[in-house]
Amino acid sequence: MTTVPKGDWHDPIHAQENRTFTESEYSQDGNDESWTLEERNEIELCEKFNAFDKNGSGEIDVNELQEILSEEKRKPFQINVLKSLMAKYDCDNSGTIDFNEFRQLWTYLRSIILSFRSYQLVSKDEIAIWKLMEVLKDITGIDITEKVCDVLVKLYVEKKPWYRHRRHNIHLDEFIAMVNEIQTCVEEYDNMSNSRHGFDDYLLNDLKNRHK
Known part of the structure; x- marks a missing residue:
């Protein structure tokens, strides 16, 4: 390989x-x-x-x-x-x-x-949902907007059957999926553009298209 x-x-x-x-x-x-x-x-x-x-x-x-x-x-x-x-x-x-x-x-x-x-709740593989923007920036180095975070939560958290029992938290598996999705979008965008201008719109559209 x-x-x-x-x-x-x-x-x-x-x-x-x-x-x-x-x-x-x-x-x-x-x-x-x-x-x-x-x-x-x-x-x-x-x-x-x-x-x-x-x-x-x-x-x-x-x-x-x-x-x-x-x-x-x-x-x-x-x-x-x-x-x-x-x-x-x-x-x-x-x-x-x-x-x-x-x-x-x-x-x-x-x-x-x-x-x-470094952000997770004590004794849980979860972080508070209001920490999402901060943690995503920490791991990706990108300023993720609140609008993007809302879409990510709807795609990866709210649709889970157990969401109502922990709707204010994000599980590690969900977070990994989010980071991986963002990275994929960044790499694709960087191959098309020399700057990050317009990346937020591209990311939002890409997220919606991937999860139709």
Whole structure:
């Protein structure tokens, strides 16, 4: 598979150097003092990936991805959220991702989760709905208007059957879906324009068209 190319958007993935580790590249005990913290983390991530690559194909599907990410939150990530994330990094549309693609997805997802948790309610994978504009700007680097936030809430929160029980909060899965949608729109818009003038209207129209 082809590794996603670097870009100049705020996606933290694009700030990462692409390097893949195999078992032959580091000592078996994993205690080589020459490794940096970043390299040790990559080794651990490689081991995590291999543990869930049950058939040894060098690729994982969305169900295996859900298992790998299960330790990141109290309940498993929703499959539809993971499918949208995989689509971003599955360059050949095979329905699976290799380690390089998984590493990029992992770094991107972790950056979203860390930002989310700096705002989340105590003992819940949720944030207060009135914090949405602030949190989205924190993770995307873009000033999201109140009008856009209203549309996002209607698309990702209000239509859920349990909305009436927590209508003032946004769940982590919903937030990840929102961020991913915004990033996709930004990347598409940047490919068409040299400035962000008119982006709000483009984002609103894109959101409505995607969810007809």
